[in-house]
Every structure is written in structure tokens, then in C-alpha cells.
Amino acid sequence: MERKKILSNVKNRELVMKRRNQMIKGAISLFKEKGFHRTTTREIAKESGFSIGTLYEYIRTKEDVLFLVCDSIYEQVKQRLELVIAKEVPSVKMLKNVVRAYFELMDEMQEEVLVMYQEVKSLEKEAQEYVLKKEREMVDMLKQVIESCLPEHNISDMDTELIANNIFIQGQMWGFRRWILQKQFKLDEYIDRQLFYLMRVLLIEE
Amino acid sequence: MERKKILSNVKNRELVMKRRNQMIKGAISLFKEKGFHRTTTREIAKESGFSIGTLYEYIRTKEDVLFLVCDSIYEQVKQRLELVIAKEVPSVKMLKNVVRAYFELMDEMQEEVLVMYQEVKSLEKEAQEYVLKKEREMVDMLKQVIESCLPEHNISDMDTELIANNIFIQGQMWGFRRWILQKQFKLDEYIDRQLFYLMRVLLIEE
Amino acid sequence: MERKKILSNVKNRELVMKRRNQMIKGAISLFKEKGFHRTTTREIAKESGFSIGTLYEYIRTKEDVLFLVCDSIYEQVKQRLELVIAKEVPSVKMLKNVVRAYFELMDEMQEEVLVMYQEVKSLEKEAQEYVLKKEREMVDMLKQVIESCLPEHNISDMDTELIANNIFIQGQMWGFRRWILQKQFKLDEYIDRQLFYLMRVLLIEE
Amino acid sequence: MERKKILSNVKNRELVMKRRNQMIKGAISLFKEKGFHRTTTREIAKESGFSIGTLYEYIRTKEDVLFLVCDSIYEQVKQRLELVIAKEVPSVKMLKNVVRAYFELMDEMQEEVLVMYQEVKSLEKEAQEYVLKKEREMVDMLKQVIESCLPEHNISDMDTELIANNIFIQGQMWGFRRWILQKQFKLDEYIDRQLFYLMRVLLIEE
DNA sequence: TATGAATGAGGGTTCATTCAT
């Protein structure tokens, strides 16, 4: 997928990458704490380790930072998930492992995911659509895993889509609604029970 | 549950109620359009039909408006749900009706729910907890419906909790992730398929 | 001529007039000293006697101030000139008196005129055109004075236009190029000699 | 006349000249378009074909660029005018030719002259005076042309000064007030009529 | 109780200038 380009005054590509990563790291930590709107560009610059002037050498607007953050989060999640998928051959076991890995990932990155969920709507249309596409990609990954792991399933495409979506948001929910869920479940319990019911939904007996 | 008190300079209780309802209505319409942070108090006052000075006679800070809005939204959802529950006697049919009603409600109020989800984090701690409690109440309502409709079920309390949570967020997801879901499903299809799988999860045959 | 409207948050028309006059006065004094670009909005506010916030209750952008200033200057010049014209009946004597009055006015307002000349180009297109129209009006006033004072002249319209323009800029030049002219001429001398040659140009013998 | 020195880090005199000419060319083109204040040093560097760092090897401040530009413009005008003067022997015809050439020059360079007029005030005192002296020189050239072409005139020195000044600004006015004048006159018409009245002023019959 | 003018801290962004390479 075409990566949306954020313009930078600085020419040196490697430096841009380096500085932007500093920026993303700093920004995430601040957004976690106080959200996008309450974080100032000056704070982002400081947390990233450079001056406000330097910050603006690498982005055009504050929103660019948010976009960079969102993009980076999705990219990380996606890569991590692809890694898990690549490691195994399709099977029910693999399906369970992928889902488990996804849930664990969501636990690890719950802060980041939270940030994204709260702030995407602050992005301008184009950037928002780009991020949405990323999300679409992830649901598609889950969908394909289901399909390839259950080759003889007779689940309609629409239902696969629905189930993939359900898994997707159940994962996000873990972090997103942690105040409720994490009071009552440990991560493992949560995963186990969700997997248990997923098997039921997919009519897989064990 | 104790209602969190928002202080007002005006003594006349009825007037306070009236003005605040104007305010909530105006604010929701603005928050839908541009979010909490991008909406100014002046705009809220204007949309509500009174001056900025008057606005501040009925609230202390801009955040109070957000709280009032969140509170009002949950209250509406809760009341509407209670209405449906009150109409029937417990049974599988009732369970399905309640879930269906909940999904339909989420469809109707998707903008409002969206607003809430994006902005709760902007509330101060205490207000946030209050809203969270409201959410807890709603999950509990679903939980109780499941329990009362399936008196002989052998689902553990934890699992009931999990399933109630899943239903809860599947409803919100409909509005929250509309860009993905509403491209592929009509509301009825979505409800039907979710109900279909819910029955599987609950081991109810039809 | 339609007056270009500068929007204000404040409704009270009289107050708007009053505050804007404060603003114009403060701004002119600053623009004289350091020019438009080197003057900050905070300085304008302070010099006008109110806070930066208040300043922005009466204008939308810094450029609005410049426009207000330009508009005010032209308006003053125009009114003063009209006063002189209204006082007499058309005749060569009147023509000379009007030109003299115009030159004296330019002397009095040389700072203001200087400001205008240096900064009009900073105005946005629309505002610039408005100011240009004002200038056009003033040249037309001079033109009409020439025509009405010399009823039997056989000067073509184009030539009248040219002569009016020449008078117009000779007036501005007095202030605009004061470093050169005011070293060598006293105001009265300057006026006398310019009038002397104007008579020659118009073939008026005395 | 002593040329005001702008300091440069670079020692090689030829290189300094070359780079500064690049700079002047680039800067004029930018100043024409957006004025001095709205043009950034980065833009000047880019338009001149070198980096911002290099720009600052040849000047001390942004204002230096403006000075260089003003100086260059006057120098060009002066040289061009001297060329015309050198070509002929003093006579009424020469006077007319010089004035005509000056007006044509002002037409050609109207953008540049406009730039100068708007921005000289942004120069610091010393630089401003230097530029003013240049102007003085040009008026003196016109004055001398009048005197040498009309050897038996009985025009006082002061009046010659006045007339030279009038010619000078009538030329600038052509570009400076082009919105008004160039709507009504073609260049040739303008020159012809101004010359016609100049002859009258000088009591020259033809 | 209602109004709306006044306030000023603080936000995002720019850009002339420097300096290590």
C-alpha cells in the first residue's frame, strides 16, 4: 500500500527516519498521558529530545505527528502479526495461536491502541482514510487466517468477515475497556475463554 | 446511583434542568460535527440559544458540558433498554429481542456513542469514573438478561460476563467501526448473524 | 461607495466605532515609527489601551488593522478636502485655494500618507482595490475642481486627468520625499512655486 | 560616491561579486512577487541557486540583501540614464530625449522601482541614507540636463530643482500608480502629454 | 437571572541566523 508522505524540510532520508522515530516515541508517551489535544508541540519536541524548531523541520503540522504515531502503531501490529503467521502451517492450532498472539499483542500495546482510538478522528479526512485502510488490512489478515486454517469450512464470506471483525475488536476491547475487563479477567483467562467460544462459533470440537 | 453534581449559580432547579437540556442538545449536535476539543464554549452557548454568560451560570467549566453530555447519552440508552426489558417475560425470545433492540439502539445513537468514546478520556478522573460506572451498569443489564432468560444454563459467571461484554461492544462496534461494517452489512443482516452466532455460543438450538 | 466591512465579535456598533478609533490611532502611531510588518499585534493592543484579546474582538486579522488605518486616512483627507471645496464658488481663486489646501493637508498628514504608501501592498487584493478606489475618488475630486473652475478651458479630458494626477502626487511627494524636498523648500515656497507652474500649465495669466 | 560596504566572510572579491549578483537577481524576482517581508532568506538562497549557509557567507543579515537590491536598481537606472545623456549634445531636443528615455526606463523597471519604494523604509538608517543619496544623484542628473539644455533660461535654481523633482516623480508615478494611469494612458501618450506640459512650464515654444 | 465585553495565558507555527561538518 502506498505510504502517505509527510513532507520534511530535511533531505537526508536516514536522518528523517531517525528523528521521526524519536518523535513518535516521545509523542506516544505524551499522548498516552494526556491525549493529543492536551499535548503541545513544544512538549513533543522536548520529549523527543530536540527543539521546537527542529520538530518543524520534520513535519508540517501537529496533526502530522498524530498521523505518524497512528501509522507507526498499525505498522508494528501488522508486522508482529505477520511474523506469527509466517511461523506455522495453516491448521486449527495455527488459528488459535494467531488469535492468541493477537490478543497478547493487544495487551502489550494497549496504551498505543487506546491513543489511536481516541484520536484518529482528529486527523484530517485523507489521513483518517489511510489509517482506516490499515485497519481493514488487519481484519483481512485475520479473515485469511480463518479461511486458510479451515479449508473445508462452510462459512459464508460475510460470516467470516463478521467473525474476523469480532475477533479484531475483542482484542482491542481488552485494552480499550480495561477498567472493566481487567478487573475480572487475567489476560490468559480472557484469551482462553474467548478462544473457547470462538471454537464453538466455528463448530470446531476438541 | 448517585448522580454526580455539577454546580450551578442558578438556584431554581427546574430552570437548571431546562437550560442544561438545551445545552446538552446543542452540545451533542456540535460534538458530533467537530468533536469536543474543536467546539468552543461560545458555540455551545449559541447553539443552545443563550449567551456565553448564561452558559457559565449553569456550569463551572467546559468539561462540565462534556460530562453532562456523556451522562445524558448513557441515561438515554439505559432507559430505552429498560423499556424493552420491562415489556417481556424472560425467555430465549426475550433475550434475542433485547439484544436486537440494543443493536438497533446503537444504530440509532451511533453518533452520540461515537462522541462519547472519543471524548471520555478528556474528562477529569472523577467524572470519568462516573461514566465508566454507567457503562458497567449497562453490561450488568445484559448480563442479567442472559441469566434470567437462561435459568438452567450452566455458564459460569465469568463467562456470562464475557459474553455480555462481547454483546455490548459488538453493538458499539456497529457505529464505531461503521466505515468497515456498514459497507458490508445492512443493520438487519448484522443483527441476524450476530444473533445466530450468539445462539451457538449459548448452545441454544432452534 | 460601499464600505468594506471588517467583522467584529462585538455587537454594540458605537463601541465598535470607539474601540476601532482607539485602534487606528494607536496603530498609526506605531506604523509611523516602525512600519506595519515590524509592529506586533500585542503592541497595537497595548498602544490602543486594551488587551490582545480585546483587539481581536474587533478585528479578524492583523491586516484588518492596516485596512482600517488606510481607510481612515483616506476618509480624513477626503472630508477635509470636501470642506474646502464646499466653502467657495468655482473660480481660479478657488482652484488655487483647493490645491493649496490639499498641499497643506498633505503636509499635516505626511506621516499617515507615508504609512499608507509603504504598506498598501501588504493588504490582500480586495482591500487593496478598495483603497485604490479611494485614491481614484480623490483624483476625481481634483479633476472636477479643475473642470468647474475653468469652465471655458479647452483642455481635453485626458489632459485634465493627467494634470489632476500630477497635482495629486506632487502633494504626496511633499511628505513622501521630504528628505529631499523639505531640505530645500519651506512648505509655502513649495506651494507657491507649484501653483505658479500650474497656472502656466493651465495657461492662466495673473 | 563611496559604496556602502557589506561584509562577507568570503575573501575572493570576484566570487563575492558573482554570488551577490546571483543573489540580487533572485531576490528582485522574489521581492517583486511578494515583497521583502514576505520573502524568506531560504527562498532567496534557493532562487539564487545556493544554500542558506552559502547565502550567509556573503551577507550579514537579510537586510543586507535588500540594500544590495536597492543599490543595484539605482545603479542600473543611473547608468542607463547616463548612457542617454552621453549620446547627445545639449539642446531642447536632448532634454526631451532624456526625459523620454527616463520615462521609458521607469516603464521598463516599474516592478523594481515599486519594490524599492515599498521597502526602503525597512532598511536601517545608514543604508536608507545611502539609498536616498542615490536618489538625490538622479534628481541632480535631471537638473543638470535642464540647465545645460537651456543655457539662457532664467529659471531660478530652486525652480529647476522643483521641476527636476516633478519630472522625477512623474516617471516613478507611471509605475507606482499604474492601476490608475495605465488604465487611461498608453506609455507614449503619457510621455507626450507630460512633455507637452513640460515645454509649457519651461516656456519653450515649438 | 441574563448579558456580552474584556482578559491574557497559551497554542501552533515561522524563520533569521548559526555552526559543525
Add this chain to the structure above:
DNA sequence: AATGAATGAACCCTCATTCAT
């Protein structure tokens, strides 16, 4: 001699909140 990344003071403007009427 040339480069361009880094800097941060300073700019314009917004907006939640107050308070005199």
C-alpha cells in the same frame, strides 16, 4: 568555500473564563 540541520525567540491568533451591568 559550501552545506543544511539545528535553534529558539517571536509572531499571530484563539478561547475558556470572569465580571460589571
